[in-house]
Amino acid sequence: MRPAQLVAGRYLAAVSVTCFLWDCLLSVGDEFEYVWKKRQWSMSRICFLWIRYTTIVGLVWQAFVTSGLHSALSEPMQGGIGRCVNIDYTRDGGDSCVHRSEIICPLGAEAIHPNTAVDGVLRHVPRTLVGVWAFVSIFDFATVILIIVNALHQPYRQRFEVIERIKRDGILSFLIVFGEYSSEIPLWQDALKLTRTYPIVGLKGGIGPDGSRPLRYEINKFANPAHNPYAKDQLNLFLLALERIHAMSPTERLSWFQICGIHGEPYADWDNSRGGVESAAAQWRGYCTHSSILFPTWHRLYCALVEQAVHECMLQVLGEFPPAEQARLKPAVDHWRYPYWDWALVDEAHRIKVPELLRTPRTPVQRPSGLIETIDNPLYRYNFPVNPVTGTIDGINDVIEDDNQIVPFSRAPYTVRHPEMYNPELPFETQTTWSKGISDNDGVEASINNGEGQRPGGSQLVDEVLRLFGTMRRYPPFSNTRWIGDGSVNNYKSLEGVHNNVHVFIGGMTYGHMSENEVAAFDPIFWMHHGNVERQLSIFQALNPSDHESWPNDPWISGTLEPWFTGRKQVDAQGTWTRPAGAEETTESPLTPFHKDTEGTVYDSDGCRYINQFGYAFEELQDWLPRYWTDRKFNEPLFCEDIIKSLIDKYGWVLPKLPILLISLTSIRASYP
Numbered sequence: 229m230r231p232a233q234l235v236a237g238r239y240l241a242a243v244s245v246t247c248f249l250w251d252c253l254l255s256v257g258d259e260f261e262y263v264w265k266k267r268q269w270s271m272s273r274i275c276f277l278w279i280r281y282t283t284i285v286g287l288v289w290q291a292f293v294t295s296g297l298h299s300a301l302s303e304p305m306q307g308g309i310g311r312c313v314n315i316d317y318t319r320d321g322g323d324s325c326v327h328r329s330e331i332i333c334p335l336g337a338e339a340i341h342p343n344t345a346v347d348g349v350l351r352h353v354p355r356t357l358v359g360v361w362a363f364v365s366i367f368d369f370a371t372v373i374l375i376i377v378n379a380l381h382q383p384y385r386q387r388f389e390v391i392e393r394i395k396r397d398g399i400l401s402f403l404i405v406f407g408e409y410s411s412e413i414p415l416w417q418d419a420l421k422l423t424r425t426y427p428i429v430g431l432k433g434g435i436g437p438d439g440s441r442p443l444r445y446e447i448n449k450f451a452n453p454a455h456n457p458y459a460k461d462q463l464n465l466f467l468l469a470l471e472r473i474h475a476m477s478p479t480e481r482l483s484w485f486q487i488c489g490i491h492g493e494p495y496a497d498w499d500n501s502r503g504g505v506e507s508a509a510a511q512w513r514g515y516c517t518h519s520s521i522l523f524p525t526w527h528r529l530y531c532a533l534v535e536q537a538v539h540e541c542m543l544q545v546l547g548e549f550p551p552a553e554q555a556r557l558k559p560a561v562d563h564w565r566y567p568y569w570d571w572a573l574v575d576e577a578h579r580i581k582v583p584e585l586l587r588t589p590r591t592p593v594q595r596p597s598g599l600i601e602t603i604d605n606p607l608y609r610y611n612f613p614v615n616p617v618t619g620t621i622d623g624i625n626d627v628i629e630d631d632n633q634i635v636p637f638s639r640a641p642y643t644v645r646h647p648e649m650y651n652p653e654l655p656f657e658t659q660t661t662w663s664k665g666i667s668d669n670d671g672v673e674a675s676i677n678n679g680e681g682q683r684p685g686g687s688q689l690v691d692e693v694l695r696l697f698g699t700m701r702r703y704p705p706f707s708n709t710r711w712i713g714d715g716s717v718n719n720y721k722s723l724e725g726v727h728n729n730v731h732v733f734i735g736g737m738t739y740g741h742m743s744e745n746e747v748a749a750f751d752p753i754f755w756m757h758h759g760n761v762e763r764q765l766s767i768f769q770a771l772n773p774s775d776h777e778s779w780p781n782d783p784w785i786s787g788t789l790e791p792w793f794t795g796r797k798q799v800d801a802q803g804t805w806t807r808p809a810g811a812e813e814t815t816e817s818p819l820t821p822f823h824k825d826t827e828g829t830v831y832d833s834d835g836c837r838y839i840n841q842f843g844y845a846f847e848e849l850q851d852w853l854p855r856y857w858t859d860r861k862f863n864e865p866l867f868c869e870d871i872i873k874s875l876i877d878k879y880g881w882v883l884p885k886l887p888i889l890l891i892s893l894t895s896i897r898a899s900y901p
């Protein structure tokens with residue numbers, strides 16, 4: 229709820245209680261005379277007392293709740309009338325303060341706005357909420373009818389008086405109730421919205437009649453007008469939209485805090501997807517799937533969700549530009565898709581670089597007013613909402629590593645890459661990479677290029693990517709680190725395995741956010757990284773189309789091609805927030821908490837198998853181009869050949885070191901007629 233409404237709601241509550249009590253006092257004599265003095269209990273007497281006293285109790289209670297004096301209200305109260313959450317989050321690690329007065333709400337406050345501030349748990353929204361209101365209204369209505377019916381049985385003069393009184397009280401009550409509740413109408417809209425699930429359907433703008441779809445660009449090309457005709461405007465709008473989504477209240481379903489919180493911490497329900505599974509000591513309590521055959525598809529939907537949510541913010545930002553500008557910018561917004569970072573691309577010196585846009589702490593933007601301003605770069609880091617009372621981030625905990633190293637995520641106000649190792653003996657404030665959120669992107673580059681810890685880096689990363697495509701023909705071993713059901717494939721590294729290395733290169737062996745599943749998604753670089761993983765999955769799918777039974781000329785493939793995992797099962801050792809450890813996973817396992825529609829239909833892997841349904845493409849995968857079509861027939865061999873060529877263009881410089889791969893890629897080509 230917006231603060232102005234909150235204040236208005238408080239005043240209205242106070243005014244309505246005062247009016248109502250005043251009216252009660254005026255009629256206390258009559259009440260005594262006609263109601264209390266009578267011996268006989270009648271229906272109308274019961275109704276009168278019921279309405280009079282429940283209304284008093286209700287209004288006083290509500291005024292108490294809205295007053296902000298409620299903070300001691302505890303769990304058992306929540307199912308009843310509700311509680312108020314007034315959250316003052318500090319941002320910028322306490323340097324500046326954003327006050328967010330959140331919600332007041334009769335009947336199930338937490339039901340409307342999940343309350344992260346009190347216990348860090350985002351709650352489920354009960355569908356019964358609307359039912360409660362309907363019940364109360366029907367009850368009130370029936371009571372009024374009863375009174376009228378009863379009144380009609382009285383002698384004429386009394387009847388007249390009763391009806392007069394009903395009219396007066398009715399108008400007064402109406403005004404009170406209207407005044408009170410009108411301040412909450414937006415909350416009702418929110419409540420209704422939240423009882424419907426969020427449909428992930430992809431973006432529809434910019435799709436051509438020939439099936440052409442806007443590209444998810446590599447970040448350097450995205451920002452370069454030579455490649456992307458909308459580069460300048462899209463970059464500006466993207467940064468403004470990210471700034472907005474980062475600053476959204478963590479109580480909002482589509483805030484950065486909640487979307488990124490789906491992956492790991494806070495361990496909480498999102499979008500009506502109840503979880504909380506605890507089956508074994510090793511149980512993973514986030515929603516994300518790792519070491520699981522669902523790793524690629526779950527993250528495909530996750531990326532589509534963030535793309536859609538950021539696009540919604542972009543549309544809001546667009547609406548703030550002057551009308552003429554809006555018209556000019558509309559195509560840029562329609563054609564925008566989330567960019568990715570291809571971390572296997574190198575410069576002339578064969579070095580992998582962290583793109584400038586991801587590493588600069590400040591960046592210029594142009595506001596809708598035309599003002600040019602330099603802002604905190606929302607691609608460099610995320611500023612968590614810090615609870616000023618506790619000084620920590622609700623729902624985010626410190627992690628204790630296997631080597632007993634403590635990582636201070638609960639207090640770190642920003643995401644960091646490659647920080648210094650935290651020393652619990654020293655005051656937190658003195659460890660500035662953590663307390664001030666200073667990332668060492670040079671360190672990230674050094675890790676990637678030189679390898680860090682046990683993880684091979686640099687050219688090895690490039691070779692791993694090439695091998696993924698050059699040697700893997702079967703989805704199960706391609707998909708994740710723990711496919712043990714099939715030893716026959718040359719399983720050099722899986723998609724997930726290569727991706728894991730990049731996480732740790734970025735986060736560092738000193739446990740920056742990207743190194744840890746619990747908090748990785750908060751770092752804006754996570755989405756650029758996963759955009760690339762999604763691209764690699766899409767390329768794999770294109771190179772291994774389902775109608776090819778085998779690749780007889782390829783010495784590296786002895787068995788059949790397996791483009792998907794239909795009929796396959798893999799045990800998920802860790803489980804998720806909604807699945808116990810040890811459960812079997814298949815193409816039909818629900819990919820919670822991602823929904824297809826507003827009715828709660830959960831996606832499975834079959835439901836998100838093809839990227840065209842989500843309205844994006846990658847530069848290597850423009851299957852609508854005329855060169856691939858003759859007489860309405862798709863030339864798949866040519867399409868695959870082009871993909872391989874572009875892979876060799878980008879990563880082929882490592883090939884002389886990798887004769888095995890060369891053979892494999894050549895044989896792919898040879899296998900086409």
Ligand SMILES: N[C@@H](CC1=CC(=O)C(=O)C=C1)C(=O)O
Binds near residue numbers: 518727729731744748
């Ligand atoms: N935990 C993974 C790295 C990692 C993977 C993730 O998917 C993640 O989100 C964060 C970190 C490893 O040690 O290899």
